[in-house]
Amino acid sequence: MTAPRIEVSGLTKHFGRVHAVNGLTFTAEPGRVTGFLGPNGSGKTTTLSMLLGLVRPDAGTATVGGRPYADLEQPAMAVGSLLSADFHPAHTATAHLDIARRAIGVPRHRVGETLEMVGLRDSAHRKTGGFSLGMRQRLALAAALLPDPQVIVLDEPINGLDPEGIRWIRQLLRHLASEGRTVLLSSHLLSEVQQTVDDVVIIRRGEAAYSGPLTGLQPSEADRVVLVSTPNNRRLAQALEHAGLEVHGARGDVMRVTGGDPETVGNLAFDSGLPLSHLSTEEAGLEERFLALIGEGESA
């Protein structure tokens, strides 16, 4: 059975003058982990809340398998979600999951199974009031997984996890997607989810700045900057420009060149009789692309 896909189309929500979500369109496909990324306040939680039928959109649609959440036959069984990791502090982990599983009609044995899955079996009878943030995240994830859902929607599930926890959740989410499920998770850090996700949707001020495979964010050949220095940079610059490359000025003695690979730049220097004192590349990394897309560093 193929899990349903998540489809968001023209989704819009304004709170007074705040355009929280503005014509947002993307899909999250079965068998893939989709990262929903954006800085604080960019509209991630509002979008996921609309997808889960908790906030009514002003315009557009958010559907699971072609239907709004509220119109699904058994929405709480079909879609497992984590929107917050707040629990009654006097409840034990088991009690919390037991209440949740009764509400959605899941058999009792899922409580022990999901606690095991999230690594909380030894804390099953501890009160959640004493849980660390990481433990609360694990418990919230257990609640999302209770119905063994085909679609999993998680708001900032990695927040508060330690490095071992991050490795663990990465493996778990990849495993869930490998079983054909649709997994959508939000984060404000690309670096946090880079090794977990197949696809990314980058949201900036309520609008999609990028939507597609993670590999599509990789810098292209055209973005590559070659750094070069010779005893006569001016002459080399003329040769490079003559050959159709672009010279973007210098940092100290080193010129920044685009439009050609290091081999081409080196050959042109050789042909001009100029010995190289420096030749390297400066690649804009994924993180730089991400920061540029979300407008980091711009004045607000």
Ligand SMILES: Nc1ncnc2c1ncn2[C@@H]1O[C@H](COP(=O)(O)OP(=O)(O)OP(=O)(O)O)[C@@H](O)[C@H]1O
């Ligand atoms: N109920 C509300 N009433 C008024 N404004 C709201 C409401 N919910 C969200 N907003 C505003 O909408 C914008 C988007 O908020 P949202 O919580 O969706 O962003 P986010 O990307 O999830 O951010 P964060 O990572 O900080 O949770 C923010 O400016 C926020 O202040």
